[in-house]
Amino acid sequence: MDEPGLYLHARSQGDLLRHLEDDFTNQIVYTTHSPFMVPTHQLDWVRTVNIAEEEGTTVSNDPNGDARTLFPLQAALGYDLAQSLFIGPNNLVVEGVTDFWILSAVSAYLNEQGKVGLDDRLTITPAGGAQKVHYMVALLTSEQLKVLVLFDDEKDAKATRDDLAKGKLIRSDNIVFVSEAFEAPPTEADIEDILDSAVYEALVREAYAKELKGKTLELNARIPRIARRFEAAFNALSIDFHKTRPTRLFLQKMANDPSSALPARSEGQFERLFKATNAALEKHLSR
Structure with missing residues (x-):
């Protein structure tokens, strides 16, 4: 799926993420730029996608890439940390x-x-x-x-x-x-x-x-x-x-x-x- 829940409210995106995790037994692959669609409790599920002139499009298990690529992951982790600390x-x-x-x-x-x-x-x-x-x-x-x-x-x-x-x-x-x-x-x-x-x-x-x-x-x-x-x-x-x-x-x-x-x-x-x-x-x- 490409950008599921794109127009949903942030909390509704969280509900959608839980729905995808809990109510389906098959593997689900989706792309997102939303921090609220990043499963911070299962970061090993996350892949970053980068594009470069020489290498083309690459998918990585490691959190690498430019600032724009990593922003949703950084925002999700920051929000999660703030919730748990304060x-x-x-x-x-x-x-x-x-x-x-x-x-x-x-x-x-x-x-x-x-x-x-x-x-x-x-x-x-x-x-x-x-x-x-x-x-x-x-x-x-x-x-x-x-x-x-x-x-x-x-x-x-x-x-x-x-x-x-x-x-x-x-x-x-x-x-x-x-x-x-x-x-x-x-x-x-x-x-x-x-x-x-x-x-x-x-x-x-x-x-x-x-x-x-x-x-x-x-x-x-x-x-x-x-x-x-x-x-x-x-x-x-x-x-x-x-x-x-x-x-x-x-x-x-x-x-x-x-x-x-x-x-x-x-x-x-x-x-x-x-x-x-x-x-x-x-x-x-x-x-």
């Missing part, structure tokens, strides 16, 4: 990858210490940016999956919370804010604000030691969120600030010397946040 029956959607890194590392450490980490049933799902949270929630809820959202506490996040609730994509009590980590909640907060401010500053200075050599970093205490505070200070020095760099260093220190990266106060704040998140999950599952 999506589960119960999902905690977070804004960015640094949130994912910090929460995963701290939760694992607290669980190892017999303290309160995130419920093991939760899969932390990074949305790839605050502006993409709405779309990630829509995607997951359309698959009938359980979804919680952890937002930074700031104006835009609260607006997104209201939009999600108004659109009936998610109930408001399935949404947790970072500020719930604090006994006296601040007006604004990111995940980085749960870390000790002196620890975070040391991480930034170590991560950017080369760029900051011979320069004075002036932090504006009136900026409420610590990552934004450093971003503004770096901008004043014409240096790009990326949260990923100090966060990677934080992960290293959590692996080698966790007590230096996570003092008792920060530990308690993370436990408070995880308790609130776990309670939201229990409430969601009980409905």
Whole structure:
């Protein structure tokens, strides 16, 4: 068959693929350019087809060829990997990858210490940016999956919370804010604000030691969120600030010397946040 299911929706193509596998005993050969018609669970079935002036058309068991030839296979594997790594029956959607890194590392450490980490049933799902949270929630809820959202506490996040609730994509009590980590909640907060401010500053200075050599970093205490505070200070020095760099260093220190990266106060704040998140999950599952 040539391009079966060409005009079907992606999920319907998956249904067609299962139909061809399960309902026929004979061998079926088909061509496709769709990632959703690639049997990622049986990659030994896949053949790549290439055409060249000197060799003509060739069919290979090995995944070779140019980028266009391999794209459906790459896309299928990437989608399959994303589904298995970051999506589960119960999902905690977070804004960015640094949130994912910090929460995963701290939760694992607290669980190892017999303290309160995130419920093991939760899969932390990074949305790839605050502006993409709405779309990630829509995607997951359309698959009938359980979804919680952890937002930074700031104006835009609260607006997104209201939009999600108004659109009936998610109930408001399935949404947790970072500020719930604090006994006296601040007006604004990111995940980085749960870390000790002196620890975070040391991480930034170590991560950017080369760029900051011979320069004075002036932090504006009136900026409420610590990552934004450093971003503004770096901008004043014409240096790009990326949260990923100090966060990677934080992960290293959590692996080698966790007590230096996570003092008792920060530990308690993370436990408070995880308790609130776990309670939201229990409430969601009980409905």
